[in-house]
Amino acid sequence: MRLYRGFLRSQIRNYVFGSTVAVLAVGSLLMLSSLEISRVEYYRLLLVLIFSFVIMASIEITVFLRQIRPIRAALVQENATLPMLEEAYLHAHQLPKRAIQRIMGPHLLGLSVPALLLTFWMIHAGWVTFPYIYLILAMCCAVLVACMHSLIEFFLTCTAIIPLIKEFRNRALEQYGVDFALEGHVFVPIRPKFLVSCMLIGTFPLFLFIMATHIRMNGEGDSIVVVGLQSYWAWAGMVLLIGTLFSSIAAWLLTNSVQHPIHELYQAMNQVKDGNLVQVQDEYSDEFSKLVAGFNMMVRGLQAREQQSRQLLDSYFSTLAVALDARDSYTAGHSLRVAEYSVIIGQLAGLRGQELDDLRKSALLHDIGKIGVRDSILFKEEALTDEEFLQIQSHTVLGENILRQIEPADKMAPFLGGVRSHHERYDGHGYPDGLAGMNIPLHGRIIAVADAYDAMTSDRPYRKGMDHERALGILEQGSGSQWDPEFAGLFLGYFGRKPEARKDAQPVQAG
Structure with missing residues (x-):
């Protein structure tokens, strides 16, 4: 009250x-x-x-x-x-x-x-x-x-x-x-507010002067003055018209000088809202210069924080990958190398910016699901039973489920396809979903090539890593059957080899 x-x-x-x-x-x-x-x-x-x-x-x-x-x-x-x-x-x-x-x-x-x-x-x-x-x-x-x-x-x-x-x-x-x-809803726009205000301020004294003069002249009562009122109103009308026109032009110019910086700042704020941290060109010499300077200072602060957050997130992904690989000395550095090879393939395929960064993070976490696989199975040197092999295969689904628990969910969404589908085969005989061809997510098709190459060239408890040329030969043989021919071809081309697809190639179990 x-x-x-x-x-x-x-x-x-x-x-x-x-x-x-x-x-x-x-x-x-x-x-x-x-x-x-x-x-x-x-x-x-x-x-x-x-x-x-x-x-x-x-x-x-x-x-x-x-x-x-x-x-x-x-x-x-x-x-x-x-x-x-x-x-x-x-x-x-x-x-x-x-x-x-x-x-x-x-x-x-x-x-x-x-x-x-x-x-x-x-x-x-x-x-x-x-x-x-x-x-x-x-x-x-x-x-x-x-x-x-x-x-x-x-x-x-x-x-x-x-x-x-x-x-x-x-x-x-x-x-x-x-x-x-x-x-952003506007109840009273600036343009009519300024136009009406400036016109009232400019024409109000003219109206007062014209009416006061008329009353004064009319009060004299002289016939000559009365006759002169006709010419007076013609003159007064011209003065009033010119005054109104001048006020309108001044109001229009003033309104534009205010609306322009507001429009520039509003457009910049919309871009900032969409994630584009742009700054406004300072082209003003009045108080709007201070406003632009304050806005740009805010944007620079956001850029610094975003850079820190990006570095922190990158460090988190790398640390998580290193921690995963540290379970076994034989697979140490596997996730980092797969990420490196995946980025090479992605760049050759034309991926840039955020798409390439999402691919790298997806590759870093592609084996995160192995956290849920028992060491006795994961590091077993003898041949795996069918049940044990099924548990190994489940790491793709486990990895996706782990990432789905991380909030916000929309930030993890770009990485799910690569984690779940990096063991799918181009011919549809892979796991966990038996997807084929272009139905396999983009990241899954790229990581599959990188993962297979690193698995073949790395030492494992049950075998010694093969040499570079032999691994490339197997990739060449499996191009079009086990691996996407485009991405396998780009990776082979990076090392100076051109693939010749052979659909009778034996499958390679990637790490």
Whole structure:
């Protein structure tokens, strides 16, 4: 309730201030123009104004209370529901625009329409003696007062709603764990706000001067002056047209100078949101230069943190691979070498950037599932039984299941295919899923070549590693049957050999 009462006080204070400034600015026009009417006529006009003011106040207060009803409901009720808080939050953002609608609607029409009708009747009845033309001038003055009041009220309300917006966001976050945000939604665009404000500021004095001069000249009563009013309005119209045109051009230029850096920063923020840490070219010499400098400083900080996170993640993958290989001195360095060979094949195949990095990490972890295989089976020197061989084969599925437990899941997703499918054969006779050809994931087809080559050239407890040329010959024979011919061919070509596919090649058990 305290915040609500404070908000009401600020709104009343702002309304009185805006009305006073606007009325004095235009009211001084009538005071300086020396409108000569009798004291009785003054009293009669004063009664008209009081009566019109009562009508205006009644309508405007009703509209104002309706406008702030959602805000009052959310502030008064301690345990407001989430929909109530959200409605109040959005309503608070719309209050500046609603203030303009209120002043240009109930305020302007509620005051001017009754006043004009009553004054017209009093002139017709002979109760006041000034010309009918003054009613048109009075209506113009009323519009000027409303426009100036709207301008002041708009910017003051923009400041007054800040505590409300903070309160609704804090309460939603504390009570429901929800953080409200406009997500880039714009209730009042900068362009119309600047255009209208600049045009009012530029043309308001011109309107005042033209009307004051007309009243002064018309009050002289001289026939020569009256005749001169026609040429005066032609001149005044030209001045007003030029002034309005100048204000419009100035407002347009000012708006563009503000919108351009905002647009640049908004585009850069969208790229940062998508993961592209770009900086904005600093081409400004005003306060926007500080804003751009702050944005670029933030981006450089994010780049440094991302680099640290990438290094930490790379170190984690490498350490995990080394720890896995450390179980057996014969396979030490196997995962690192497979990753190295896989990267070579990936580069030759045209992989770049993130795709190549995902391939390297997938290769580092391709045997992670062997953690779940017993040492007695994994390091057995004798021939494996069928059951033991099935347990060895299960390491591909175990590896995928291990990676699926790591959060966030979407960060591990690029590595699953290589870990699960690096023992699939191109002819469909591999495991665990019997996939064939292009149905085998990309990483699985590449790692299969690298894994087989390192397994053949590395020493094992049950055999000594074969020489480089013999291993390449086996890869050449199995190209198109056991291994993807494209990637096997690229790897052979890297060592200066061209493959000749032979589909009767014997399968090689990779490590």
